[in-house]
Amino acid sequence: MENVYLGATDLQVSRIGFGGMSLGADAAADQRRLTRAHAAGITFFDTADLYDQGRNEELLGAAFRHCRPEVVLATKMGNQWRPDGQGWDWNPTKAYILQAADASLRRLQTDYLDLYQLHGGTLTDSRDEVLEAFERLREQGKIRHYGISSIRPNVIREYVPGSGLSSVMLQLSLLDQRPLxxxxxxxxxxxxxxxxxxxxxxxxxxxxxxTDYLSRPAPQVARAAVAVQTVAVELGQMPGIIASRFVLDTPGVTAAVLGIRTEAQLAQALRLAECPPLSAEVRTRLLRAAPANGYEQHR
Incomplete structure (x- = not known):
């Protein structure tokens, strides 16, 4: 499995990572999939304190407590569950970030996080307060790197310059080319x-x-899906592998974070690691089937 540096850091991640939100309801089966993924060379695993009210973090902690130095654990915070458990509120304050980090460390059964991320972000956040919290946690040795997870270009532009961020998690696909x-x-x-x-x-x-997706009507989505399917047949691959390879081949992308809710999804992800980059001709065909879309909000 190919490993690359995450931005201008000393942190190496596998080019294919797994997102904890996509795990299922059978904890034992989930742990077996995580173990097989790690054995196959996957080193990057992402979750968040929001997912399943922290139980997702507990699952990753149990899966990797015996091989902690061999994996890169990333989690996210900022969405604070209400006391009654019915929904959550956005809370990017320094005090809450410090508190949330300690809680995540306990659930993940580790004394440090490789990557700690703000799970969203708005222009009304105190950027300085968020960054102060990240830097405090790094000074304490509780986190090694920090980033944000956001699909808002105005928030990304606000946070990136001069911030020390190592990464941004964003949404990207043939049908969502907005980051380009x-x-x-x-x-x-x-x-x-x-x-x-x-x-x-x-x-x-x-x-x-x-079906309709973002600003794309269903017929346009169908054309893109047919193009992916056609390429998959030509190359002897599965459509999901071609769609994921499109993302991995996009200049500037460090890693693709995929879900492994099922055995089939795990097998497909591992096959992706063996799939060579798409040719320029194939990529052009895919892009022709799905014209570029831009941001409509949060510009």
């Missing part, structure tokens, strides 16, 4: 790593029915 408009070039200029999620466009590029 301005964000990827910005992050590349500042040596910030890019963790891309959503490569399958919620399954629309891997066999699920074509």
């Amino acid at each position: 408009e301005t964000v990827l070039d910005l992050l590349r200029t500042h040596n910030v790593g890019v963790l891309a999620r959503g490569a399958l466009a919620q399954g629309r590029l891997a066999g699920k029915p074509a």
